[in-house]
Amino acid sequence: MSSPARESILSNIRAALGRPAEPDPTDDAGAAEPARSPVAPVIPAIAHGTHAELVARFITNAEAAAATVSRCAPGDVGDAVAQYLAGIGLPLRAMVPPDPRLDGLDRDSRFTLDRRAAPTADDTVGIAHALAGIAETGTILMASGPASPATLNVLPETHIVVLRASDIVGGLEDGWSRLRHAHPDGLPRTVHMITGPSRTGDIEQTLQLGAHGPRQLHVVLVDDGADGQGA
């Protein structure tokens, strides 16, 4: 889109940088279509390790950010969710998007599931499936799509996320790789990187959980056998 404001901002920038008014085709940054800056990434040691170490670090960091984590075998997701909800005194009722990875819950007669494309403001518990977990920071990576509504990550008071242990990666860059791999044609509309439940320190710098987003974030970590994790 061309506009006078656009042209004047760009030409001011070029003039200030001492470059010709028209973009220079031999500009090194322009020529090679760089995917990133030429600066070598600094990936901290905490982003590296064996898969078992990364899983353990993911749990430590997620818990440090006030998330809770329970581990289960692939067939036991229903049990893990039921146990968590009962533990915080909630009925076994949840909004679940049409994500086939969560179909197992349908066969669990203990649950009342509201299977809808997207949550409403009345849904107090939402269950979603993560794209990946990032060990470096204890972050879950959620990608929006037809079966994974982005509002589910922020509307319900209780956010339950199913994460396969084999989807736990080391650092932020590894998270981006997962994302590029799962979405080769460009990013989905909303990518959420979530580290613990929502919080604020805006009243006298006292940390309180449950600001506008979820009051609690629970990760059901499914040991799906990658790197010898027991299944």
Added chain:
Amino acid sequence: MHVTSREFGSNARAAVADANLRQSLATMKTGFRARRAEAVAALPEFEALRDAGKAIKDHTLTHLDHYLERFEAKVTESGGHVHWAGDAEAACRTVIGICRAHGARLVTKGKSMVTEEIGLNAALEKNDIDSVETDLGEYIIQLRKEQPSHIIAPAIHVRKAEVADLFREHHLEFDAGRPLDEPRALLDEARTVLRERFLSADVGITGANMLVAETGSAVIVTNEGNADLTQLLPRVHVVVASIDKVVPALDDAATILRLLARSATGQVMSTYTTLATGPRRADDADGPEHFHVVLVDNGRSRLLGSPFQDVLRCIRCAACINHCPIYGAVGGHAYGSVYPGPIGSVLTPALSSVEEAGSLPNASTLCGRCEAVCPMKIPLPRMLRQWREEEVDRNLTPESARQALGLWAFAARRPAVYRFGTAMAGRLLRLMAGRRGRVRRLPFAGAWTRVRDLPAPEPGGSFMSRYKSGKEQ
């Protein structure tokens, strides 16, 4: 930008006399500063990350036209629209135009410093568009009709009892006798009130911590999740971001994310780091139908190639503010600008004018702590000195200050003399302070020390000498 910085002197005197404010500011030491120190100590690569962060931004700034165009192309490709605004007025006009086109009556807003800078709320109000700030701190100061006093904790100057009074005055739908003594009760009430706004807003406006040229994404970082509800529930998401927010690629964003939360709040990651790319896709379950990005220059392109270019690396983490002894004493409002503290003292004259910003560049002891903690290694003291020189050159300072600064400038250009001088001054201040550790009166700074005691420099030499001997962090 609405600037009243010329009144810094009188603002500061009033601030220092304000007991409530002093209590609020005291929490910064145990809060932000201690937590940052812990987070930095826990990451051995932090120094290397600072160098990388600086290099990424320096590279981007020297190719800024290129990366902005790439970003624009990617946003367009993903179905969004990019608008360019040369100044504050044009930026507000653009946002209002978008709101009008969608028939918007109610707008929700995520916390955004650039929208404070351009005065967007006032402009929306003038055009009969209701705009509700949704970050708790911003919501509080919006009800109080104030400017933010801190760039990441906008209501840091407000005590909890004042918030309770404010809520009683504005939230008339609740029982008048409800208890509001606990922060939890205040938060829950704000959550209830704002939830309703989120659900009924027509347009959601957020800032962006970064714009990624590789993907055309706006990276929006919050702890509350308010920016997510703001951008996801209404039909239209408008991102207002200044041109210096662009980074080449996601991998570059990763480096900067490692610096941002640690420097700001001492978190490893903020709770929500959200990449917004275009409007909702045809088969998406939710999300906004329209996506607009307003790129704001407002004086920034002028800084490229100038002695102030480095300030464009700023990621608005507030570390320099949290560690500034002057900010710690007078708070944010005394600066009379939406950007307080060291970053504000450098940025305000750059975005308005040296004349308007008045004495801001003098609101510093040049102690060097700001530069030492800045994740992007911005030479804030050097730039403050530069502004002082410009101010003096234009004869904007009182005579006594000019003489003192002349001497100081002489020393500053000669590092050995300067180091000797500051060491002497440090010793002198400690002597003057005596056992109480407070300095009562400082030559050349009569107006300043008349109202407050200056903390004597900590023993162990000036920052420079401690830095040299490797004792500092």
